[in-house]
Amino acid sequence: MKKRFLFYGSLLSAILFLFLTAISFYLLGSENLLWKIFGFVSVLIFVFHGFSSGKFYVEFFSRRTTRFGLQSIFNAVLVLLILIVLNLIVNNYDLKKDITRNKVHTLSEQSIKVLSGLQNDVTLKAFLNPTQVPEFENIFSKYTYYSKKLKREFVDVDKDPLLVQRYNIRTPGTVVVESGDRNVRVENLSGPDDPKLEEKITNAIIAVNKGGKKKLYYVSGHGERLLSDTGREGFSEIKDSLEGGRYEVEELILIEKGSIPADAELVMIAGPRTEFMPQEYKALETYIRAGGKLLMMIEPTSPVSLRDFLAKFGADWKPKKVVLETNSLQQLAGGNPLTPIVSTYDRSHEITRESKQLTLFPISTPIEKSKQIPEGETVTSLFSSSAKSLETDLQGDKVKVNQTTDRKGPLSLALAISGQVKSPETSKENAKNSDEKTREFRLVVVGDADFASNQARGFGLNADLFQNMLSWLAQEEDLIAIRPRNAAESHFEITEQRSRIINLASIVIAPLVMFVAGIVVWVNRRSR
DSSP states (O other): OHHHHHHHHHHHHHHHHHHHHHHHHHHHOTTOSHHHHHHHHHHHHHHHHHHHTHHHHHHHHTSHHHHHHHHHHHHHHHHHHHHHHHHHHHHHSOOOOOOSTTOTTSOOHHHHHHHHTOOSOEEEEEEEOGGGHHHHHHHHHHHHTTOTTEEEEEEETTTOHHHHHHTTOOSTTEEEEEETTEEEEEOOOOGGGOTTHHHHHHHHHHHHHHOSOEEEEEEESSSOOOTTOOSTTOOHHHHHHHHTTTEEEEEEEHHHHSSOOTTOSEEEEEOOOSOOOHHHHHHHHHHHHTTOEEEEEOOTTSOTTHHHHHHTTTEEOOTTEEEEEOOGGGEETTTEEEEEEEOEEOTTSTTTTTOOSOEEOTTOOOOEEOSSOOTTEEEEEEEEOOTTEEEEEEETTEEEOOTTTSEESOOEEEEEEEEEEEEOOSOHHHHTTSOOEEEEEEEEEESOSGGGSTTTTTSTTHHHHHHHHHHHHTTOGGGOSOOOOOOOOOOOOOOHHHHHHHHHIIIIIHHHHHHHHHHHHHHHHHTO
């Protein structure tokens, strides 16, 4: 009885003084002497308890049940430590994984690239009703996850009328993207279900980050595609996409102006059908040679005179030639051999480096590299038709095929051309003592205009490819990536067979696995 009292008395006293040590340290601080006294007494009692009860602990720890108990405690502590470490990792590193088929909860590559390249702080200021805050908070979190430069702010339109008036907000749901003294307004957002939500917000971030919009002139007067045409062959969707992004678009009738305007940063010609005047060609060549940027989309029926104009820049085009795709796997659904589907891209060029999906080019014409490339120029074939394609003649509305004489594929369908433009210093006296100023002209020639039309631009990467061409021409390669795309719905149909599998797994298999696991553990412990 005396030994038992000594055992429990010393153990409880040691624990009591240890508790008093912790309390005094917490309340009085580390500089106070009291917690040190309590701690010293606690250590002495623990040492006394250990010597007086050593035989008991030797016997206790040699027991089989004790070893199993300690092993269980060790395992529990280890699991707890793992959970603590994982929790610390999660708190410091916000890890996310989108497992949906269409990656509907993940930003596109272009958006991520834009966010990772932010140099200045950008604020997403949303003017909302209180009920809209959770939706927009979820939307903005996708953006702030990729950049600490991006901030978000929610303004209650009912509680802050002065700020609403300052920004001239008309409807709740408007987002103002700000950076420094620049801001862009994003209106008419219908929440997370808006099919162009990411496109609108990303374009606004680009606008405030990059500055003002670039001026793009669209040449007309030769039967080109119309920007106002909302039909299948029209370019109205292209116009909306350009004006909603980095560009200010203006129509240019070249024969009236006589030259390319000085503020032109890009010029686009889409599917001309009638001849250009000599002075128009001269104006285009002067613009390019001076460091201009031109996107030329031609058709098999485009004017013959374009052949000589393109040859000056290392492009070989033959009028009335069309691509005939004999590979059934690379034809448009329905087996149209005049609509080749492209899957082969030049991975070394910025325009097509990230292209990993299909594009189609209805009634396209080959655009090849000239045998002799002008000195100082770089000409790259961006993509080609299949090896089973043919370059054949287009006569009126019919194709004349000659298997023996028609040139076999792969056939190049687009070229990217660049060259250095050198202009000496204005002063001849200083020219000898200074380096020449250099600029680069850029030209993209595509053997089809239909790929960017309202009908075809939604297929595969057609719209992305067109935007990439403009980004490269504008020397904004950092914006070349896959654009935001509409999220398609995902369905999981519960058939009768799938229902039975789910029921079998949940009612029979899962409990059976747990039961067998319990038996294995019990047998294992009994065998020791």
